[in-house]
Amino acid sequence: MADKKKMSVAEILAAARGEGKAAGKEAAMPADQTAAAQAETPQSSADSPAATPAAPKPGSAGRPSVKDILAMARSKGAAASPVDAAPAKPKPASKTAAGKPAPAKKPNAPVAGPKKNVQRDTASILAAARSGAKPGPVGKAEAPVVAKPQARSAAKPPPRPVPPRPARPAAKKPAKNAATDERRGFLGYAVGSFMAVGFTALSMTGGLFGLGLARFFFPNVLAEPPSRFKVGSKEGFPVGKVETKYVAQYGVWVVNSEFEGVQQIYALKTVCTHLGCTPNWLEAEQKFKCPCHGSGFYKDGINFEGPAPRPLERYAIRIADDGQLEVDKSKSFQEELGQWNDPESFVTA
């Protein structure tokens, strides 16, 4: 195990299991000898149903499932528990094992402790506890370190007998469960379990938060200018005029110009078709010129220079009921798709 350079997760787990078993046996052996007089045979508890399912697994080379890992931890607990738990309470041996994987660590301390040092100061106890088998997966770097003390302790004569101690967690847990079942059971009928209460509260809070968030997307006041707006009567746009005063608020040029031989008033979108910058209208050169990459458009919006691949887009424009021109930004018309022939895209001047 230690001589291998790289260990897969499966190998590490298998190794940990092997140690667990060894530690369990080791712990069980002295207990066997000393506690024999107390008429309780740990052998039977070691063969208890909790331990058996874990036994055949470690040999398998495949990736261990979570179930396997838990079973491993349990088997350790079960194997180690006879030392202290079994003599005190024969029945809950299986329960301890199933309930808590953690005690697997504890029983090792008294096993390794006495054999190392006669004086029992804190440091030595801690060191002994640390040198013991680590439950669960072992890191690559840890594997050899963990393995060594095990090998040594296995070679050494069995440690001093450990007086059996009552298992605290084992005693508490069933009591609590029993109490819930019997006396406070009505609480369960009233509000469900505390888990259920917690999750209900959580989901309600989440739901309320979600509703609040949804409300946030529909503000009371919309700062955005309306997508339909009036720009005055046709007379305000003499032939050849490019009105730039709506650019800042609406992003629209209103132009009176000729397109395919027809004098039209139309609304051009102020977005360059190359990368979306806002071009400037250059009156002297009679063209829209984009500051970003130099695209140029004629007055009718047709691209003629620079990288812009297609003409500017038009917004819908119409004569409203009161005779004013009304631009509708919710509809746009693209020349390359032939949409500029759409009567909605212009007003005949």
Place this chain on the structure above:
Amino acid sequence: MHSNGFFLSDVAGFLGGYYTFLAIMNGVAAMILWRRQQRTGWAVFWASFAGVMMILASLALSGSASMVPVLPEAIRGLVNQLSGPVLYTLGTTAFLVLLFVFRKFFVQPMVAWTVFNASLLLLGLSMADENFAAIVMKPDNVPIVGLVYLLAFFTWVATKQAVVNDERIKQGLPVVEKVNDEKVLVWPDLVYTELICMVAVSALLLVWAIFLPAPLEEPASSVKTPNPSKAPWYFLGLQEMLVYFDPWYAGVVLPSLVVFGLMAMPYLDFNKRGNGYYSIEERKFSYLVWQFGFFELWITLIILGTFLRGPNWNFFGPFEYWTPYKVEVLNNVDLPQMFWVQWLNQPLPRAPQDAGLLTQIGYIFLREAPGLIVMGAYLVLLPPLLAITVFRGFYAKMGFIRYMVMANLMLLMLTLPLKMILRWTLNLKYIISIPEFSLNF
């Protein structure tokens, strides 16, 4: 441009310091050369150059705006008239080729020092021009000036070592890196150097931040684009590419290909030589392709975008006033237009009104046939053609897949200069132009 006097008295203080710095720098250089007693002639030359710099400094600090040394108006006018994207690109290419071909001459320290001082002097004389100073001394652009000098320096150092090594290899000697392979320790040698650099750079940045504050502007507005509107300096090469290509290609495909190509490089390189030491002769192809991609297609485009692209992304000479009203004829035509209308004298194939989608797509293919054929030939026929002619040896060494990756990466890289040339000569806008699906190439 208009009130030159005010500007000159403003910039005079800076120029005084600048020339004094040049004088001190050259004085120290002359002293070092003199001490070595090897190049006393050069020492005298640089000492007198330092004297000239002192005179220029005192002229700049004289308090009279007319005394500030500046390039003659005639030269500035000529430079402005001559400069344009074509001349700039061809000029920088010619300059880089010159540096490469005569690298043995330029790596000599005294030659390099002369070029360095000449460029600094030219920069100082140009900086007394208001339009030049407005661009070069703009806080955004100062780092680009630094970039030019830093890149020049590092390239020079590497080239110098490569030239020395090439000479040694030719004579059958081991390369310098093998001979002089003294090891230094990370601690303390490297860590100390890094610490000192860290402190120095922090101090520099602090001083820089105090003297050249960040140019903050008004809040952004979606309907107001600054003119000129420039990308961050490191993206100005991309912005220049966008002049020639559609955004999906210049903004997405080409930059991704740059990254992909850089990652592919170690796997495409089959030349085992030049590993661990500088050499140009031993890896000429790799060296030239790299330097072309880096200097020609990235750095010069950044410099062009920073200093020479003004309002409306028009090209401006280095001493030209950045007027947004400059008229530049940029009319350009798509290849289908050129092919069908100009050469075949017939209208563009256009699907009849209310035709089905498939018919429309068919007409689009017909319309774009010349461009598609040209591009297909370029990307499909050219690699095998090159494999049996120019790159015969490469193909044999690299195998099919590696060769095809290399050839295609190179051809795609070359689309940029080729497109630039086509734009300048034929006013070609797009080879394939399908605005119906926003697909242009």
